[in-house]
Structure formats: structure tokens, C-alpha cells
Amino acid sequence: MSKNKTPTRPYLGFGLGLRTDHYDAVIKQKPDVDWFEIISENYMVPGGKPLYYLDKIRQDYPMVMHGVSMSLGSSDPLNQAYLKDLKALIKRVEPQWVSDHLCWGGVHGKNLHDLLPLPYNEDTIAYVADRINQVQDTLGRQILIENVSSYVSYTASTMSEWEFLATLTERADCLILLDINNIYVSAFNHEFDALEYLNAIPIERVQQFHLAGHQNNGHYIVDTHDHPVIDPVWELYAHAVRRFGAVSTMIERDDNIPPLEALLTELDHARSIAKPILEESVA
């Protein structure tokens, strides 16, 4: 493989989403996880257990911060109070990087607590790129934006999701958290080719992968994060490693959470897929 396929990006290895169910096991066993991703909002609280465990686990592991409420695509103004709290948490955690979703979560001051898709068109690109720039200025760092799973397509969309994501990230000069499962879910729901999506994403912008399980309802898939990663998603992951090289990879599990050991085994599976591909590419 050519040299530019392994760009110099920070690489953390294989991580997990930090969940309260696993706090004690993580502290006692110091498991072989290279890093943890935290949901930022879970620690945007005044004090008590969440911050106690956060600080304790941070001493032993690198961390990245992943938000769900920035609402980058909302037509409401950016929530400056939220960004201030986020900045304070960044100062506390000193994460390797910070991410949120390419979506909107509410308008007119309401929060729907969902990751709602945007219409894929030029106007949205201009609007969201400007907002990402504002956030990057406020936080003083580049952010990663993640592709979400979606169930609707809008009449207002004029381009594919991958064109939208690629163009937007160039325009905003931000990085990408590519969720492999979300590509699979959206490809199934909207009947597009997941490989076409992957192959359109600029290599040098991708800094993190998400992997997760979902629920297949037959004629559509819901992104539930309550099952193990399925084989077709592992295949897509292998393809992604071949294309993007060494990208920090983690598994998200948010519901029906198994003992830590089960997730460690699943993470080893990710390692076993990525390792031979990466070794081959340096050889």
C-alpha cells in the first residue's frame, strides 16, 4: 500500500465506551482496553459519583469525549452555556479529542434527545460548516463529527450522505468519527451501497471508528446498540481498515449491557481483524 494510506494521525488503538455498569470492574481489573470514550453529558454534572469515577479511571486510561447534545445542525443558535460546560469538562478530562454528531436535536429551545438527520444540500453544508467553525473557535481545537443512523430521507436532499459528509468536513476543516455500524444501518434503510459510502470519505479526515450492534426488524434496522456487532459490519470494518489504515476503534454498547469480559472479547475480535490488515500494509 502507498504511504499516504497511513496518514499521521493520533492513534490510540482499541477502546470501549465507558459505562457505569463497568466502573468497578475497570478500576479493579484494569482491563486491556487502550482507551475509553465517555459520553460528555453524563459528566456535565456538579459532582458526586460520575466525576469521582471519571477522574479515577482517567488516571489509568487515555480518554476521548463524545457528546450528544451539541445539535450542530439545529436552526437554533448554538447553546453557549452548553459549550462553556463542555469546555470546562475538556479542561478536567484533557481528552485526546472531542466529538459530536452530524445531526440536530431540537429547535425553539427544546431538546428531543435524539440524533435527527439533516437534509443533504448546499444550504445545509454552508450553515453547518459555519457552526462547526464557531465551535472549533470556542473550544480552541478541531472536532470530530459522526455520521448518524437514519430512518428518513428528505425531499430537500439533493446529494448523497457521503457527498454531504465529505464536502462538509472539507469546508469546515474538521475531522470525522466514522461509525461503521451507522453506515450499515443507513445503507440498509435507504438502500444504498455501504462500500460506495466508505470509498467516498476522505482518508486523512477519519480519526476514529465506532462499531456497534443493532436490531433488525426485517425490512428496516434500528440502531439500538444493544447487541454484539454483526458479521456484515465486521466485514465493512475490515474494508474500512484497508482504506483508512490505523484508526482508533471502539465498540459502543448502550443497552442490554453485558459483563465487561464480553465486550473485551468483542474488542479482541476487532483487533484480530485489523491487525493482519495493518501489518500487511506496512510490509
Place this chain on the structure above:
Amino acid sequence: MTALEQLQTDFQNFLLTLGDSMDEHVVGTTKFGTQERLAVYADAYRLRLLEALEDNYPALHTLLGDEEFDRLGRRYIDAHPSSHPSIRWFGHKMHELLREETPYRSQPVLSEMALFEWTLRGAFDAADESVCAIDDITGVTPQAWPKMRLQFHPSVTRLNLVWNVPALWKKIDQDKAPDKPKAEEYPASWVIWRQELQQFYRSVATDEGWALDAMIDGQNFGDICGGLCEWIDEQNVAVRAAGFLKQWINDGMVTSINV
């Protein structure tokens, strides 16, 4: 209004009221039609918020049972959509809804349980502050006592409850069948707080409850002694008030003693 704002307004209205505001905005496929696509979002919206309410109000959930709690939850979701970036604060008006609206207001134990659980939830992640040791007060000279004021840990909250909700809560928390809800003749005074990482609650005598309220409010020890005369003989007041202060310090409720 921009096209984006219109789309988002219509989508939000659809999620909140389940009307047809999104029909024109969405395209489906033959195998996965428009209405079914929109329903995924509508269902997920309510289920996620219901789950948040279940997390915040486990004992209220047990008192009501699944079906009634679900009905209450959906009503709450419609009445008080979230406006906070974090779902952690979703449900903060539950005790008000239960207190004010039929059919719930005829069972005031429900509103009190919601208030009790929300207060415990608040103590769980209230700000961290280091607390005083008993030595900090024994060092205060007798002349300085009358003007002494206390600062309390951010988790410290006083409640007055007519119903036996702490007893009910305890049983439910231990996975035991709760007793029958019972009302006292007078409201009982309670204090809830967190020590290190653990939440605590205990009942306090009426005069202690009054004194705690007054000191949280910023009154000094002399004021407290004056006020306590309503319950106690004057010659016993200082000893009783000093006893309260020491108890609060031992409980880990006091963060500073200002003389």
C-alpha cells in the same frame, strides 16, 4: 424562516403532537414506507424519555405499576418537553404535575414520592465540597458562638413530608413489598444529603428542622437560639442548639463555620 428551520419545526411538531406536518418532507421506499419511517422516530422519542423517567423515579414507578406509570410518563412528556441539553434533568416537574392534576392530586403520596426521589437524585451528583470536622467547632471561643454562621454542603436539602414516603422508598429500594401509604397528622421534617459518595436521609424533630432551615437561610447561632424558644425553655436552648450543630457536622453536612 429558512427551509431548514421550517423542516426542523415540522419534524419537532410531528414528534411532539404526532400530526401530519412531516408527510410532505419525507420520501420512503416500497418496503419501508414514509409513515413507518416516521414512526421509528416518534416511538423512539417517547421510549427514550420514558426510560429517563423510570431511571429517575423507580419507587414512584413501583407505587403506580407499569401501566399507570407509562400513562403518567406519556402525559408528562407531552406536558413538559425537555429543554435541557442533558436528559439527566428530564422529569424535574413530576412532583408538580402529580400535585396539581387529576387524578393524581387525590393521592398526594405520589407527589411526595416524586419530590423525595428527585431530591435524592439531586444529592447524588450535587457539587463536591469538603466538610468540617467536629474539631472545627470545638475551637470556636464561647464569645464567638452567637454570631457564628454555617455553610452547608450543596447536597443538603430539607423536606417536609406528610406521607411515609421514605419508609416506602426504603422497602422498594430493597425490593420488598412496600407498606400501605400512611399520612401523618402533621408534616414530618426530613433532611437529605450526600456524604462522600453516599446519599443519606433522616427525619429530624420539628425544632431541629426549623433550626436547619434558619441556618441554611444564613441566620446565626444567636438567632437560632432565639427562635428555638418557641419549643424549648430558655435555659436549655443553647445546649440543644449546640447539639444540633454538632450532629450536622458529624453527619457531614457542614462545609464551613464562619465566626
